[in-house]
Amino acid sequence: MFAVIFTGGKQYLVEEGQSLHVEKLDAEIGTTITFDQVLMTAASDGQDVKIGTPFLEGTTVTATVDDQGRDKKIRVVKYKPKIRYKRANGHRQPFTAVTISKIS
Template identity: 55%
Template sequence: MYAVIETGGKQYRVSQGDVIRVEKLNAAEGETIELDRVLAVSDGDKLLVGQPVLENAKVTATVLKHGKGKKIIVFKYKPKKNYRRKKGHRQPYTEIRIESILLS
C-alpha cells in the first residue's frame, strides 16, 4: 500500500515505514503529525485519486529530527564590472517516518 502526499509544495510517494526528508515543519522531535493533503492511495489492486485531495484519507508520521542540508554556493558576477557576490545557503529540513496510511 502506498500514498502520494503533498507537503511543503512538493509531492512524495510514501509507504508505511518509509523515512523521508520534507521541508521544515513546526513540530517537535518525537511528535506525531498528521498529513491530510493525500492526493492518491493505492492498496495493490485499486487506485483512488483525489480531485485534488482525498477527503477521507490521512497519513500519520513521526518527526525524527530537524537539520540543514548540504551547503550550496550562490555566486553572481558581471564580467568587466568588478561585481561579485558569493553567498552560501543550507536548506532546513525535517526527517519523518511514515507510521500509517489511513483510508476511512
C-alpha cells in the same frame, strides 16, 4: 500500500515504514504528525487506486518526527564580467526528517 502526499509545496510518494526529508514543519522530535492532504493512494501491487480531486477526503498519513536539521550548503554566485563584480552567498534549507507509520 503507498500514497502521494502534498506538504511544503511538494509532492512525495510514501510507503509505510519509509523515512524521508520534507520541508521544515513546526513539530518537536518524537511527536506524531498527520498529513491530511493526500493526493492518491494505491495498494502495494498497484490495484485499488484512488485519486483525489485534488485531495482524498477522509484519508490521512500519520508520521513520526525523527529529526530537525539543515541540508548541505548551496553556493550562489553573482558575476558580471569585465567590471570586477562578484558576490557569493550560501544557503542551507531547513528540513524535517519523518518516518511514515500509517496510511489510512
